[in-house]
Amino acid sequence: MNNPTAAFLVIGDEILSGRTQDLNVAFLAKSLGENGVELSEVRVVPDIIPTIVSALNDLRNQFDLVFTSGGIGPTHDDITADAVALAFVAELEINQQAREIIESRAQVQGLALNESRLRMARIPKGAELIKNNVSGAPGFRMENVYVMAGVPAIFRSMVGEVIPDLPSGKPQLSRTITVHRPEGEIAQDLSKIADKWPSLSIGSYPFFKDNTYGSNIVVRGHIDAEVLEAEKQIKQLFII
Amino acid sequence: MNNPTAAFLVIGDEILSGRTQDLNVAFLAKSLGENGVELSEVRVVPDIIPTIVSALNDLRNQFDLVFTSGGIGPTHDDITADAVALAFVAELEINQQAREIIESRAQVQGLALNESRLRMARIPKGAELIKNNVSGAPGFRMENVYVMAGVPAIFRSMVGEVIPDLPSGKPQLSRTITVHRPEGEIAQDLSKIADKWPSLSIGSYPFFKDNTYGSNIVVRGHIDAEVLEAEKQIKQLFII
Numbered sequence: 001m002n003n004p005t006a007a008f009l010v011i012g013d014e015i016l017s018g019r020t021q022d023l024n025v026a027f028l029a030k031s032l033g034e035n036g037v038e039l040s041e042v043r044v045v046p047d048i049i050p051t052i053v054s055a056l057n058d059l060r061n062q063f064d065l066v067f068t069s070g071g072i073g074p075t076h077d078d079i080t081a082d083a084v085a086l087a088f089v090a091e092l093e094i095n096q097q098a099r100e101i102i103e104s105r106a107q108v109q110g111l112a113l114n115e116s117r118l119r120m121a122r123i124p125k126g127a128e129l130i131k132n133n134v135s136g137a138p139g140f141r142m143e144n145v146y147v148m149a150g151v152p153a154i155f156r157s158m159v160g161e162v163i164p165d166l167p168s169g170k171p172q173l174s175r176t177i178t179v180h181r182p183e184g185e186i187a188q189d190l191s192k193i194a195d196k197w198p199s200l201s202i203g204s205y206p207f208f209k210d211n212t213y214g215s216n217i218v219v220r221g222h223i224d225a226e227v228l229e230a231e232k233q234i235k236q237l238f239i240i
Numbered sequence: 241m242n243n244p245t246a247a248f249l250v251i252g253d254e255i256l257s258g259r260t261q262d263l264n265v266a267f268l269a270k271s272l273g274e275n276g277v278e279l280s281e282v283r284v285v286p287d288i289i290p291t292i293v294s295a296l297n298d299l300r301n302q303f304d305l306v307f308t309s310g311g312i313g314p315t316h317d318d319i320t321a322d323a324v325a326l327a328f329v330a331e332l333e334i335n336q337q338a339r340e341i342i343e344s345r346a347q348v349q350g351l352a353l354n355e356s357r358l359r360m361a362r363i364p365k366g367a368e369l370i371k372n373n374v375s376g377a378p379g380f381r382m383e384n385v386y387v388m389a390g391v392p393a394i395f396r397s398m399v400g401e402v403i404p405d406l407p408s409g410k411p412q413l414s415r416t417i418t419v420h421r422p423e424g425e426i427a428q429d430l431s432k433i434a435d436k437w438p439s440l441s442i443g444s445y446p447f448f449k450d451n452t453y454g455s456n457i458v459v460r461g462h463i464d465a466e467v468l469e470a471e472k473q474i475k476q477l478f479i480i
Binding site (some may be wrong): 055215 | 250253254255256257259260261262263265266267268269270275278279280281282283284285286287313314315316317335344351354355356357359391393394399404414422423424426427428429430432434435440441443444446447460
C-alpha cells in the first residue's frame with residue numbers, strides 16, 4: 001500500500017514568465033500514476049543555480065524519486081547539470097559515453113562537435129545516462145534524481161525510457177462519476193461517503209456546461225473493491 | 241529595479257494525478273509580469289492540510305506575495321481556508337459579508353443556503369474578501385496571501401480583481417528573436433552576448449519545424465534600452 005512517492009522539479013524561466021504553457025506535469029503525473037508511483041509535489045523554479053540546488057536537495061530528501069525537466073541543452077542558460085553536481089557534491093565531467101552519442105549524432109547531421117555541443121556531455125560523476133531517442137543528447141540519473149529535457153517530445157521519450165526501471169507500486173483505481181447537480185446540493189451527502197471511506201481519496205470538481213452546474217466526483221484508492229463500492233454508493237445517492 | 245516577487249501555490253490532487261491540465265500558472269505569470277511582479281516559484285501540493293500549511297508558511301516568508309488556487313468550494317475536500325487559518329494561527333469564522341453574498345446568490349438561483357454553501361463563508365478572521373464575478377463565493381486576502389478558486393474562469397476573474405491593488409513594479413521588456421539555426425551552432429556567440437549583459441536574462445529555446453532546427457532567443461530586462469541593444473546585436477550576429 002506504500003507506493004513510491006515522487007516530486008517533479010521544473011526548471012524554467014519560460015514557465016514562470018508565462019511564455020510557455022507547461023505540458024509535462026500532466027504527462028509525468030499520468031505515466032507515474034499508471035505505474036503506481038504517486039506524484040506528490042511539483043515545483044517550478046527559475047534558471048538560478050543556488051535556487052535549483054536548494055529545491056533539489058529539499059525534494060530528494062523528502063521523496064523517493066525526483067524528476068527534473070529543462071536546462072540540459074547546449075546554451076549558456078542550460079545549467080541543470082551544474083546544479084545537480086553541486087547538490088550531490090559531485091564532480092561535473094565529460095562523460096565519454098555521452099560524448100560519443102553527441103559526436104556521432106553531429107557527424108550524421110554534418111555538424112561539428114563544438115564546445116557548445118560538448119557542454120551537453122557534462123554529466124556529474126557517478127550518474128547513469130538516460131537515452132534521448134529524439135535529439136541524441138542524453139539525460140541522466142544521479143541516485144534518486146532523474147534529469148530530463150524540457151522540450152515535451154524529448155521529455156516524453158525520456159520518461160518512456162526510465163519508467164520500466166522505476167520502483168513501482170500498485171496503480172490506484174480511479175472512477176469518475178458525473179452528477180448533474182451543483183456541488184452545494186450534494187456536498188453534505190458526499191461528505192458522509194467520504195467519512196465512511198477514509199482510505200479513499202474522494203474529490204469533487206464543479207463544472208458548468210449547457211447552462212447548468214454539475215459535479216465530477218473522482219474516487220481513487222489502492223483497493224479496487226473499495227473504490228467500486230464507493231462508486232456504487234455515490235451513483236445510488238445522486239444518480240439513480 | 242527591485243520588483244515585488246511572488247509565488248503561486250496550486251492546491252490540487254487533480255493536477256498531481258494528471259487528470260486536470262493546469263491553465264492557471266501561465267495566466268497568473270503573464271498577469272503579474274505585465275504589472276512588474278516577478279513570479280519566482282510555483283508549487284503544486286495535494287489536498288492535505290499539514291502539507292498546505294507548511295508550503296504556505298515557507299512561501300509567504302520567502303516572497304512578497306503568495307497566490308493560492310483551489311480548495312475553496314463547498315465540498316469536504318475544500319480545505320484551503322482551514323489550512324490558511326492554521327498557517328496564520330487565525331480563527332476560522334463565518335464572515336458575514338461572504339455569507340450575504342452566498343445567500344443572495346443562492347436565493348436568485350432558487351437554492352437553499354445549506355450547511356455546505358455556508359462552508360464557503362468560512363474565512364480566517366482578519367481577511368479581506370476577493371470578489372468572484374462568476375459564481376459568487378468569494379476568495380480572500382490574508383496579509384500577503386491571496387486565496388483564489390481553482391476553476392480557471394473564476395481564477396481569472398479573481399486575478400483581475402486583485403491586480404489593481406497589488407504592489408507593482410516596472411514590467412520587464414521582453415523580445416524574442418527567432419534564429420533558423422540549431423542551438424549548438426549559435427551557443428558560443430550567444431554566450432558572449434549574455435556575458436556582456438549580465439543585467440539581462442537571455443534564454444534560448446530550441447524548436448523543430450519544417451524539418452529544421454531553430455532557436456528562439458528571449459531577451460528580458462528592466463532597462464528597455466539594454467534589451468533593445470542586445471536584441472540588435474543578436475540579430476546582427478545571427479540573422480543579418
